[in-house]
Amino acid sequence: MHNNFQNLKEEIEKINQKIQEYLEKNNIHSKLQSLNSQMLSADFWQDKNNSQRVIKEKKFYEDLTNSLNNNVEKLKDLDDLSQLAYEEENLQVQNEVLQNIKDLRNEVKKNEIKCFLSNEADPLNCYIEIHAGAGGTESQDWADMLRRMYLKWSDKKNFKSSLISEHKGDEAGIKSATIKIDGDYVFGWLKKESGIHRLVRISPFDSGARRHTSFASVWIYPVVDENINIEILEKDLRIDTYRSSGAGGQHVNTTDSAVRITHIPSKIVVQCQNERSQHKNKETCMNMLKARLYDYEIKKREEENQNVESSKSEIGWGHQIRSYVLQPYRLVKDNRTSFESTSPDKVLDGDLDEFLEQSLYKLNEK
CATH class of the missing domain: 1.20.58.410 (Release factor)
Structure with a gap:
């Protein structure tokens, strides 16, 4: 006793x-x-x-x-x-x-x-940029699944999400997309999601029902508010306009209203096509560019920039931060924290909190 x-x-x-x-x-x-x-x-x-x-x-x-x-x-x-x-x-x-x-x-x-959510940029809203890896339709469908996962997570948190730009896949899914999520401490929660995400499954696009491995990259960066001063010189920019590849129907832009801005010194590229007005799309692009440059400086200060850039450049084997296996067994495993879930359907439906919490724990062990 x-x-x-x-x-x-x-x-x-x-x-x-x-x-x-x-x-x-x-x-x-x-x-x-x-x-x-x-x-x-x-x-x-x-x-x-x-x-x-x-x-x-x-x-x-x-x-x-x-x-x-x-x-x-x-x-x-x-x-x-x-x-x-x-x-x-x-x-x-x-x-x-x-x-x-x-x-x-x-x-x-x-x-x-x-x-753990007490760093300078943690309270900010964030952009999520998703790119399909090599592999055509398979990877493009996987990129779309990841986008849905983050949008579902956002909904569960009662956050607000909006589509900034999208390039659809040739047959299904997306080649790339950028979404913005507004909510309390969104960047703080999602900041460690940047990296390569790997999917293993029986392909719905393969008539032979073979198992395929697909990759897509996720890139998270904070939405910069007006209090943070980022100097951008006009001579450092290349601004291109093009016709939006919209979802169809009345919302397709029939003018060259979509905008792409390249920041030449850093090679950062941002694009926006969600507004009919070229002026509004350019304004959104400039805000995204400020956010990317701010995030770039944060990473440099944290001496993480080299690792982040290398993980962005190679969307393939050996660089994934998390694996989602649907066949031959069912498991989602984070390679950095070793945290696992045997319910991939729940995770892909936005049940991400435990993975995000474990990433924050790992980050604060250093």
């Missing part, structure tokens, strides 16, 4: 220490103080974009702090209850305390993950 009680006490103390570590390691209290100070400045409301960003961040940290404080209160109650159960030698209540500790541990873990 004494050992059980001691184990409970130790478990409670461990969780409490974890909570304090999160708060200190991520400077949550000082970040809140800084945001509160900004809100008290006389000209705070004059810059609408900045004030919205500060309010959004403040709410995030307040909710996180309140949740962690609530965890601490629950721990105190469980500590008192375990003491009572020990004194009365009540094994049933001890077991209840043990179950409550397990539930609380999961709750604390979710708060820990939120602590």
Whole structure:
């Protein structure tokens, strides 16, 4: 009986220490103080974009702090209850305390993950760029499946998604597409999804029903707000217009309204065709280019740029970050975290949170 009680006490103390570590390691209290100070400045409301960003961040940290404080209160109650159960030698209540500790541990873990979303660009919205690898229809269909997966994930989170550009496949799927997702901390959640995604399945396009391996690349970068100043020189740009390859019907653009911009020094290319107006498409392209250049600078600062660029350039064997196997067995495995799911249908239907959480854990182990 004494050992059980001691184990409970130790478990409670461990969780409490974890909570304090999160708060200190991520400077949550000082970040809140800084945001509160900004809100008290006389000209705070004059810059609408900045004030919205500060309010959004403040709410995030307040909710996180309140949740962690609530965890601490629950721990105190469980500590008192375990003491009572020990004194009365009540094994049933001890077991209840043990179950409550397990539930609380999961709750604390979710708060820990939120602590990881405290980098400069994490609160921003994001673009998702998807490109089919070699392999024609197979890879183009796989690229379309990935796009659907991220759109489904976005829907589950009640985020807003929009199609920026799309190049359809020859028979099915897409050769490439760019989508934008708006929501709280979207870039923070998705930033580690950049890389090569591999699919193994019995091909629906193969009359011999043979197994095929397909590849597609995913590239995530943040939507830059107006507070972040990115200098772009006109002489560094090549701007092309072309006719949009729309989905058909009344929405096909009959003018050369689609825009492609190449940033010559960095070789970054962005394109947009979702608006009828060439001016609006050019404006969207410039915003995307700013985002790409900002992300490029972030990666350089983090000394990750070389790895990211190499993973983008080779869409094939040996470079995948995650494998989705539908045949001969059913498994989704992340090659970086070794996290697995035996329910690929759920994952492809947008059930991505566990993979995203494991990536954030891995990132913060460094």
